Amino acid sequence: MIRTLVYTALSGTVLFSATAAANSYKTGAEIQQYIDTLTEMGFPAPEEDQLVHIPPTMEDLEEADIHPKLKQTIRRGYDLFTNTQQLRGENVFNNMNCSSCHLGEGRMPFSAPIWPAAVTLPDFRGKNGHVNSLEERIAGCFAYSMNGEPPAYGSDDMLALSAYHQWLASGVEMYPKQDIYGRGFPAPDRPEQLSYSNGEKLYQQKCAVCHSEDGSGLRVDNQTVYPALWGDMSNNWGAGMVRIFTAAGFIKNNMPLGQPNSLSDQEAWDIAYYMDNQERPQDPRYTGDVEETAEMFNNFHQHSMYGKDSAGDGGLLGDHENTGDKPFLKPFNVGVPRNFEGNTD
Amino acid sequence: MRKLSITLAALGLATQAGLAQAAPEGDPEKGKQAATMCTACHQADGSGKHVEGGESWPRLAGLNAEYIAKQLHDFKSGKRQNASMMPFANMLSDQQIADVSAYYAQMDATPGQGGENASEAVLKRGEQIAERGDWSEYVVSCKSCHGPDSRGAGATFPGIAGQHAGYIKAQLKAWQEGSRSNDPQNLMGAVAKRMSNEDIHAVAVWLANQSPVAE
Numbered sequence: 001m002i003r004t005l006v007y008t009a010l011s012g013t014v015l016f017s018a019t020a021a022a023n024s025y026k027t028g029a030e031i032q033q034y035i036d037t038l039t040e041m042g043f044p045a046p047e048e049d050q051l052v053h054i055p056p057t058m059e060d061l062e063e064a065d066i067h068p069k070l071k072q073t074i075r076r077g078y079d080l081f082t083n084t085q086q087l088r089g090e091n092v093f094n095n096m097n098c099s100s101c102h103l104g105e106g107r108m109p110f111s112a113p114i115w116p117a118a119v120t121l122p123d124f125r126g127k128n129g130h131v132n133s134l135e136e137r138i139a140g141c142f143a144y145s146m147n148g149e150p151p152a153y154g155s156d157d158m159l160a161l162s163a164y165h166q167w168l169a170s171g172v173e174m175y176p177k178q179d180i181y182g183r184g185f186p187a188p189d190r191p192e193q194l195s196y197s198n199g200e201k202l203y204q205q206k207c208a209v210c211h212s213e214d215g216s217g218l219r220v221d222n223q224t225v226y227p228a229l230w231g232d233m234s235n236n237w238g239a240g241m242v243r244i245f246t247a248a249g250f251i252k253n254n255m256p257l258g259q260p261n262s263l264s265d266q267e268a269w270d271i272a273y274y275m276d277n278q279e280r281p282q283d284p285r286y287t288g289d290v291e292e293t294a295e296m297f298n299n300f301h302q303h304s305m306y307g308k309d310s311a312g313d314g315g316l317l318g319d320h321e322n323t324g325d326k327p328f329l330k331p332f333n334v335g336v337p338r339n340f341e342g343n344t345d
Numbered sequence: 346m347r348k349l350s351i352t353l354a355a356l357g358l359a360t361q362a363g364l365a366q367a368a369p370e371g372d373p374e375k376g377k378q379a380a381t382m383c384t385a386c387h388q389a390d391g392s393g394k395h396v397e398g399g400e401s402w403p404r405l406a407g408l409n410a411e412y413i414a415k416q417l418h419d420f421k422s423g424k425r426q427n428a429s430m431m432p433f434a435n436m437l438s439d440q441q442i443a444d445v446s447a448y449y450a451q452m453d454a455t456p457g458q459g460g461e462n463a464s465e466a467v468l469k470r471g472e473q474i475a476e477r478g479d480w481s482e483y484v485v486s487c488k489s490c491h492g493p494d495s496r497g498a499g500a501t502f503p504g505i506a507g508q509h510a511g512y513i514k515a516q517l518k519a520w521q522e523g524s525r526s527n528d529p530q531n532l533m534g535a536v537a538k539r540m541s542n543e544d545i546h547a548v549a550v551w552l553a554n555q556s557p558v559a560e
Contacts (some may be wrong), residue, residue, distance in 0.1 A: 037483055103480070105480070220497075220498050223493045259531070326491075
């Protein structure tokens with residue numbers, strides 16, 4: 001059930017050297033099949049010495065030799081991750097589920113699989129300038145991607161979500177030294193020119209059938225089928241997806257649904273650029289002045305259209321007080337520093 | 346009884362079938378008359394029939410009117426091919442297509458057939474494919490396009506819960522073989538091509554056992 005391997009390529013042949021994982025019985029052939037499926041779908045094969053991990057599935061959980069209470073907790077975490085809308089109005093104020101961006105229940109390579117966070121945190125994060133725990137990382141996606149208010153640290157829901165992340169990382173060593181295969185939403189090379197009008201045309205051809213012409217997506221019976229790409233029901237201006245390279249990486253690797261890597265790099269970037277030129281709820285770090293906020297968080301917003309003039313007809317992007325359905329600007333976790341400088345080494 | 350205004354944009358026909366004019370509004374009363382030539386296969390109550398080992402007839406009752414109309418236009422134009430069905434589509438005018446579509450759409454959906462004897466293990470696999478997919482094979486869950494409980498999402502993504510197992514299987518195989526390719530952007534084809542025969546069977550029987558409407 002635990003399949004963690006360091007993948008080594010040697011003069012065209014592929015060698016596997018299994019890292020010591022006590023309960024590992026995934027064979028090299030099974031890992032090869034997993035990688036073959038990915039390469040068939042147009043993803044790159046692992047590079048030399050990359051860490052390849054196939055996270056366990058919910059079927060594996062049934063069989064797992066762990067306490068039944070822990071199984072229940074992990075199942076609850078899975079349920080929250082794939083149906084985060086059950087927290088709507090409390091922790092979530094848009095149409096997203098965690099799995100709206102982390103495809104395949106948070107397990108898919110190239111769709112920001114979530115297990116790496118469980119083995120690489122606590123660590124320093126540039127985004128908020130301090131050392132973050134796994135709970136803080138999850139809280140980050142609530143504050144920005146879900147345009148919400150995270151469940152309290154240590155709460156049942158937070159525990160369940162962390163347990164699900166950690167379970168997916170089963171068998172991987174803490175703080176692995178190798179680069180992780182398929183982590184994040186790797187962006188294709190940025191083309192020289194980005195075209196708003198080409199992005200718009202492609203969006204209408206390839207994406208609107210699901211996400212609708214105005215980007216608002218589709219809900220049926222109060223459930224999200226197609227999440228909103230912009231507008232009030234989408235992620236806010238502080239979410240990672242507003243960086244054009246992140247969106248380009250997401251789109252290239254995952255969209256249209258079921259047809260990853262079907263767009264050219266230029267197409268993925270143009271659509272991402274078009275998407276990022278539309279309005280969405282205010283960044284929770286907003287100071288009251290969009291240009292000031294963009295400047296203050298320039299390491300992030302240099303990659304987004306926030307605080308810049310829309311290439312379409314949107315005017316100055318992010319210049320508003322609109323927080324979408326969320327009746328406040330700043331959730332409890334935003335702008336809270338940590339500092340250990342008082343402690344001497 | 347509701348009348349339906351089927352717009353070009355919603356049908357997605359403007360580019361797909363190259364239609365130049367807006368589709369007419371459907372009248373279910375008139376549709377009922379036109380449907381008399383359909384009952385031999387699709388049955389008077391629109392339930393269709395699962396035919397084990399033969400060609401199944403899809404349930405039409407309760408399907409989305411725009412979806413039904415699109416299929417009839419596709420049969421007529423040859424974009425979708427089927428020897429049993431095409432002669433009947435060819436008999437229908439654009440107005441009659443709108444009318445029969447409105448007629449079948451307002452009928453009460455009937456239960457799916459053909460999943461009665463499936464084993465528990467097969468049904469469990471079918472449920473997994475429909476509800477969660479199998480991402481290690483890059484098979485996307487059916488419900489991520491066909492909506493909650495796979496009961497349909499808008500005019501483009503038809504309800505498949507409570508459809509007959511034989512029909513579901515035949516369609517998935519047709520997409521695999523390339524003999525059905527009238528879906529927008531190859532959305533359905535890309536999924537079907539990744540499925541094994543076992544998974545096609547499993548998902549078909551599981552879906553046939555599900556209720557087509559919320560209970």
